[in-house]
Amino acid sequence: MVTLPLEGLRVVDFTQALSGPYCTLLLGDFGADVIKVERAGTGDDSRRWGPPFVGDTAAYFLSVNRNKRSIALDLKNEDDRERAVELTTTADVVVENWRPGTADRLGLGHEEMRALNPRLVYCSISGFGETSQRPGYDQVVQGTSGWMSITGAPDGSPTKSGLPIADIASGMFATQAILASLVRRDRTDEGAYIDLAMQDSLVSMLTYQAGTYFATGQSPRRNGNQHATLAPYGTFDTADGQVNISVGNDRQWHSLCEAIGSPDLAADARFATNSDRVANTASLRTELESKLTLLTTGATLAAADLAGVPAGAIHDLEEVLTSRDLEDRGMILTSSHSRLGELQSLGSPWHIDGASSTARLAPPDLGQHTDEIIDELHRRRAAVLSSAK
Template sequence: MTSEGEDAVPEHLELLEGVRVVDFTQALSGPYCTLMLADVGADVIKIENRVRGDDSRHWGPPFLGSDAAYFMSVNRNKRSVALDLKDPDDVALAHEVVASADVVVENWRPGTAERLGFGAEQLRAAHPGLIVCSISGFGQGQGTRSGYDQIVQGTSGVMPMTGPAGEPTKWGVPIADIAAGMFAAAAISSALVERARTGRGRVIDIAMQDSLISMLTHHAARHLATGVVPPSDHNGHATICPYGMFPTADGFVNLCVGNDSQFQRMCAALGRDDLAQDERFATNPLRVANRAVLLGTLTETLAGLATSDAIAALEQVGVPAGAVADIGEALADESTLARDMVMSFDRDDVSGVRVVNTPWKFDGRAPSIRRAPPHLGEHNVDVLSEIRTGQ
């Protein structure tokens, strides 16, 4: 209960309340972007193919009700309008929806939006204040190469740096899609702040390739400074030692020793004062130079300890260490649940669906579910009625 004069706390986060986003995207990069906006209050209207809808509705099993779990994971808090963008009447309806919007997001192959009449410059000519965000594999004006996550992980330099040396390996999560979606949401939010001040719209061009190139950070800096292509660090680190994953008696432990003081404390905690006194390991550059000997010795030491014992000993002296959990263990972890990172919803065709949350906390509050992921075309009547009555 609020006291007199206090504003009632809204049931859901409403940071973007009043912002309407028309979402022409499907699969993951675009829907992840619009999910982030929807979770903080934007009215996201998902325009889908009248027959099949978003391709990810069919990317199963598993299916939850009529839709794949994949689709359910990134399309909550949105409304669905199903149209045929090859039908002139439906195209006109889509333009009506766009005319009511603040933001349009699309992730068609470059050139498709223009061909359909929804290109950024075409829309901005009619609606100067509109923010139009295009997400693609390699950027606008760079040809029409397909931008699937697997392709971009390969072309961005990421895969040779992941996994064992000589075995290019993709990340276990579709990082190119997710990174592009996150960068797009951040760019849109920035453009909305500017538009509130100036009334000006923006054309935003997000490439999955650019997103992963940007995330190369210090790896790229090493190459740009030396001309040397960094080899795969696998589960270690090229410039910090010891830093990486080590087998234990019953699993694995990740160990990150970032400075000389931590190294001294790690040696004491593991009963290896001899390593602390060894001149070959006195500083990080020396430990990097002598990594083979040091890592071999630490591997032998940690292999004789249970994971929980190793972590407890290291944490007690302030040395960063942690277990290697699988997805099930991570999602069931007390801190994961305490921070509202797993949420659930019911839909008319399925109950108790669980999905992961976006990671924001605003004044201690996590995003919540206002709407279950929509059925295909579920909101055609409602959305068009609102637009035509000026809502």
């Protein structure tokens, strides 16, 4: 049996919604013991973000909260706050995504917690960083970071991503920073404080789009499903649907033209090089689609495969989530919930020594593990007192 990389590490999770829970989901999948501290009575807001619901719990919540134990605490109650403080003294990692300043007001800020537990890695996720009081939900940050300005049809309105990319990206970057800090802790025996902003996460992912601005001083425009610097690279019509084709160099372009029976396109001086094709994108699209609309989607994909050109169909989620590819890669996880029955969720994409993520624990009911976790604290306290005698 493969040992998961974070087995034996404890994560105390003061997060809700998506950015923080996605981070702690990844840590839980890596084997950490994740203790999700939820507000007594109401819990994580996303428990109610629906429809759809499975029983009385939102599918949204269920999608990102496996491999966690839930304890329900009222952090304005002194006894419960002390339990939360004691939990952090047992932790390797704390993750919170309250509005900046909230943790300090609750007596759970990073300075106070690291004074009690110097080896603690403490991560704060916020919309705009710990120096800003601005609240930041995903769509707000997609707008402020520039992402929406480069997403959508050229003649349409700025458009958000189909997924909450600011939440997911910040959760992933938080996980990276936590893992890097744990590696450093192994060398120095010192913890860390991580200040991670959703805005910074999306800005850091602008990469070549930001490079375009730095090179030209001009904000990139929306390109819809096409590419600003490669052609043909985008979505194209076929006789019975659409495909994505991504030509990355002139050799691939010539091979594609041969494979679809149109060597004349490769010989056309307007399309000789990638720079020529980008300069003549509209004409290229018209000429290429006049050939592809004589072929079915299947025939187009077969031709692209023969040419060694990356191409693919455009699937809906039913096609994706029921595909053999996901089954073969172990990407659909199943867990058994005591009230809700069998639940499915998406696994993490990594494979380490042949093993990948598993659903060790179903997403918890609110406070499901409160008594269990408090009992662990009592036993730990008793052991500390006994060793001190």
